[in-house]
Amino acid sequence: MHRIGQLYTFALLVLLLLPLGAHGQKNWDAAIDAKLKQTLLTHKDFVSYPNIAANTDDMMVNVKVATDYFEARGFEVSLLESDGLPVFFAELTVDPKATTLLYYLHLDGQAVNPDNWDQEDPFKPVLKQEGQSGNWETISWDRLNGDIDMDWRIFGRAAADDKAPISMLLAAMDILKESGEQPKHNLKVILDLQEEAGSEAFLSTLEKYSDRYAADYMLILDGPAHNSNQPTLTFGCRGIARFSITTYGAELPQHSGHYGNVAPNPVFTLSQLLASMKGPDGRVLIDGYYEGIELTEAELAILNAVPDDQQEIVTKLGLSEAEQVAATYQLAMQYPSLNIRHIETSWKGPGLKTIIPEWARAHFDVRLVAETDGAALLEKIKAHIKKQGYYLIDRAPTAEERLTYSKIVSFDGNAGVNAFRTDMASPFGLQLSDAITASFGQPPVRIRTMGGTVPIIPAVNQLEIPAIIVPLVNMDNNQHNPNENIRIGNIRDGIKVILSILSTSFEN
Template sequence: MADTVQYDTYFKENRERHLQELQAFLSIPSISSLPSHQADMERAAKWLTTELMAAGMENAIVLQTAGHPVVYAEWLNAPDKPTVLIYGHYDVQPVDPLALWDTPPFEPTIRDEKLYARGATDDKGQLFMHIKAIEALMACRGELPVNIKVCFEGEEEIASPHFEAFVAENQDLLAADVVVISDTPLWEAGQPAIYYGLKGLCGLQIDLRGQKEDLHSGFFGGLVHNPLHAMAQLLASLVAEDGRIAIEGFYDDVKSLSEEEKTAFARIPYDAEATRESLGVESLFGEPEYSALERNWARPTLDINGMWGGFQGEGTKTVIPAEAHAKITCRLVDGQVPERILEKIEQHLQKHKPAGMTVSTSWLPGKASPYSTPVSHPAIQAAARAYIATYGAEPLYTRVGGTIPAVEVFHRLMHLPIVLMGFGMPDENYHAPNEHFYLVNFDTGLRTICCFLDEIAGLTSING
């Protein structure tokens, strides 16, 4: 077996080629949310199969779904070794506002050892690193230390609407011992982080109706309740003044943080005041009995994402609108079930609806349950050792307030442990203009992935 020096040399000797290949990948505008880019989605999927086969993987294929395709490949020639399933997504966010980009989003550009392009860090750049790690191991050793399957999705940026059905139908094909995903950031430069917990997600639209049609505010003012006023009152009833969610039973199933986790949170170098300043707000807000990190990572939230109704053009139109609308989403924590939370919200809305109004609701797509893996899990600790070997720093074990739908799907349907070991940085503008990827983490991340696969190969039991 070759040592790490050998594939370190390989990465250095092939760096320019690898970056050129990544730039070719990033130049494909694989925007999943826009129908006009359907052909680009297909082109990106086919590009990946070609790269996977060139790296040494076998049976690289494009699998169609009811939406955008999934790319699958495998290398299963390591008897008695674990099987690692690598997940990533090749779709990207839209690029608006285009005028704020310093260089065109699909013309990748390297400046100051940063690679600028849409998808550079989320998630094409990080996905691509796994392909190149496989290539390096195959080139240096002629084999991989573990069995590997890859599953690259094309709909993550639109909440993975068809991914659950795909996994449910292909559980035998995707069967593995552990899933590894690189779609998260380091804590800061030189400080890796392993995300062991994600929040769940659910949401609904509220439609509030009063009279049968819009009314002249002079002729009918003082006679009917204004649906926009009523919607403001109804939405205000959802959250108390101190930030606590005021829906009956909302917190019933929330699992409290252990004392060990609270202690671990306190050790994380998080500066709440710096966050406040960077956001440009007078103060942070939320349940006062919990720290900022606890509120963001381990307490459920409810947010109004949008509300509309009535006249919204320039000037004035003296009208009492007939209806008002709003969308809300909740980020959920361990113990909470999306469907139960949505039912509790609906019960609250009906109980508190203003007089003269009818309330109807519709659940929004993209529900996901919360997820967490014990930090003591052998696969998590294998990732920690890989980070230490390459970054020279013990990773922080953190939760995150966001949701990756695929994580919850793999966990719920296949009962697989998931290792979230990313190489991005918090300031790389993912989903925003001038998205970029620090190339120092591209270089170090390639070595980390190789070390991780070696660490997994050495486990006597991956399930602890």
């Protein structure tokens, strides 16, 4: 472990000491500014096409629009058959001997309820500025003819998630061409048409089209950057497993007057079991739950370098203090979580009843990290339940089992999808960091593991391509919610980040 720590430290020093022009990065600011108005108007048009995956006709209109965009920039576009909507696949080969990067983005957006939006139609994008009261006020698109404020925002469904990175990539390609240059690596681009529905259609194509997807490295252009809006690289994300546990009382719901003090209430039984799983400080008490998680001094230094304000994070959550799994937000993301997402009892009717429920059930989700396998962690949870003296089954108990065992728990689990993480000191990670450093004059924010789970983790694991997430949109973009928006400053910086990437050959 000491040797690994030395390697991480050396790699970090190399990154910090490299001259800014190490990869021949040029100053793209003037070219981006000259292109910004047209980029914003093109993005306005792009966002105006409804893109809810459940509406196949709308999605195929988006495919036609995207095909025109990419073919105009020299890409060869294919539609790959899947178990659902096709996968949009574009290729641009600049040199058969060059490194190939697989870019993943998605074309669909979340469903909308127009009544909850502060504009006429979520698919009629509007330009807004923040007023003195903190409200967002609509301004004319003609304002783009003057000085463009980087804090203005475009509001519309998919304005950020995930059409903004697509527009940034297209604009970067244009700027590169107008500068008389071309990418220094080959590009393969996937636009997933059903990411918001779980990416099952794309995932169904992995084996059939593994040769088409083959690449040296993978970039995932999705998600929000660090809340400082600095260029950000995310090297992995947590996976997710799910399970439910049910405790039992009498065979049928009973009157609490007649049988209170006689029939055990399964809610109390459940609460005692739940309390055994987590301590008051928030740390999980299940044996071996955090097993295998060790952080070197160099890794700790990278995590602590992320410009988070821990107290601000806690305060914004409306809390007096955070759980004590780890000292900071970034450190906490390196450990698996244990979350109860819903609790229910056998009574489903309206109003309150004076009954003792027949059963009580808790539904959990477990966020996994790279060191933890979902199936193995579920086995540890089951072992913990047995250790508490419960008779554990995977179905409802029989009448005979009810008469035999006083403590019964049924367990229903799904190991889900495991996490992924690319080594922060890998050649890909260091070259990507160096390219952005050369363009921006300072290193990007480097996130070891983000808290959420992206649907395409199985693709990262199955294709066995080193993958890094390059999140480009503003953190406060109202992703998946009404009034989704993209900050213009993030569009500008995102184009610059992608130009930095396109201008890098990424040697193996």
